[in-house]
Amino acid sequence: MRRPAKTPPAKSPSAGRRSAKPRPAVAARAPAAKPYHHGDLRRVLIEAAMQLVGEGGPEAVSVREAARRAGVSPGAPFRHFPSRDALMNAVAEEAQRRFRAEIVAALADAPPGDPLGRFRCLGIAYLRWAMKNPTHFEIISSRRFFDHDRSAGVSSDNAELIGLTERTLAEAFSAGQLAARDLKQVQIAGRALVYGFARMHIDGHLPRWGVAEAEAEQMAADIVDLFIAGIARPAAKV
Amino acid sequence: MRRPAKTPPAKSPSAGRRSAKPRPAVAARAPAAKPYHHGDLRRVLIEAAMQLVGEGGPEAVSVREAARRAGVSPGAPFRHFPSRDALMNAVAEEAQRRFRAEIVAALADAPPGDPLGRFRCLGIAYLRWAMKNPTHFEIISSRRFFDHDRSAGVSSDNAELIGLTERTLAEAFSAGQLAARDLKQVQIAGRALVYGFARMHIDGHLPRWGVAEAEAEQMAADIVDLFIAGIARPAAKV
DNA sequence: AATCCGTGTAATCACCGCTTACATTCACAA
DNA sequence: TTGTGAATGTAAGCGGTGATTACACGGATT
Incomplete structure (x- = not known):
């Protein structure tokens, strides 16, 4: 179902597969x-x-x-996979791994002295990856493909990301860069903001800006900046 | 597919339907x-x-x-429906209609004098409905079930909602309640915030607060308030 | 060398979306 | 009242799908 007229009658592409199986070139090599x-x-x-x-x-x-x-x-x-969902789980874990890797890498390039700036960097990297890999982000988001709480490896990936934002936020607070009081609220609001923007992009809820996506990325940065300006201590505004 | 062992062999529940068809009690009534x-x-x-x-x-x-x-x-x-998607479209339109109706009703109860307060009311009503009808909200969100731009009736429903927020925001700005400069940014950020929170709730990305959902609703209100405080003119903070 | 277990094949099942040919029945008109 | 056409529902079937089962193969262990 759900793929009614894809490969019409088209004879099976694997005819005579047995004799000509490619065998990914792993013979006596290694x-x-x-x-x-x-x-x-x-x-x-x-x-x-x-x-x-x-x-x-x-x-x-x-x-x-x-x-x-x-x-x-x-x-x-x-x-190898007891069900289609199990396969999707594996796919989701792989996507989550790449997502986390890119975020961490981006953060590694950020200057360590400015926690709020690092927080901004986090949001930007998040949105950049999500907009460049919309379908993979979609998989990561939907809980239908894995429980973010269970699912060993992925859980730690996701938890690490959340922990990272919490820590960064706490540092910014300690450094006196925040005006907002409740860090938990700020953290959840921040996540909701980027998650929402990413999903709006995926779900087609954003105005059809230029096809180049440059506008969307600019807007993403603007949104993050707007949010940060909203929670920053007035005197410390970037 | 995707529904392997639901109704086992279970004989068709419509055996002998022909003679005992219920016919929704619309005989000579009307x-x-x-x-x-x-x-x-x-x-x-x-x-x-x-x-x-x-x-x-x-x-x-x-x-x-x-x-x-x-x-x-x-x-x-x-x-009645040329495809499954067409049926889903109809479902989505119905859901969108109810969504819009509740938002508009909630806004009708809000005091007309305070645009920013009305804006807050908008966000709260949005989140309340989304959290009470998660699956229906999911349908509305996903563009797979209808194009928000085409799809006549729904389009106007959705456009009306967006226009409503834009107008409310513009009024708040005229009334000097806003510190933020770029209204478009504020509007998109606001939408991203509530959309993101609603989807996080649906997708299971929120901490498992009390089962009563009261905590989630409280957090929803807090998030909206945090955002509004961020864009409000300091002197006019609620 | 014989065996065993992990891996892939073949055949099969029920369910799905969707199409076609046929049966029914309402609505309108002569 | 009686035809007749169009709207509506039925029956049967197509290809695709996830999933299960019995069987065949082959590398690894003994």
């Missing part, structure tokens, strides 16, 4: 990770699924299509 | 709208779909299940 039958189906499936997500969003991912792209039978993926 | 075969299938289908959305989110809606609940054959709905 033992690699898992040189079993396929080589590394699990990873290939995740990559295929991520590609599908990038092409048509989460709904465009089907186990069969991922199997097709990996060159295996429709039932093979179920040896 | 001409009603469309007392055709079924009575008013279109509306019944929309209501069934809305119920399904309320039970399991947008993904849980299937044309066949809606038809089942309406007591008609699986193909019948396609006489």
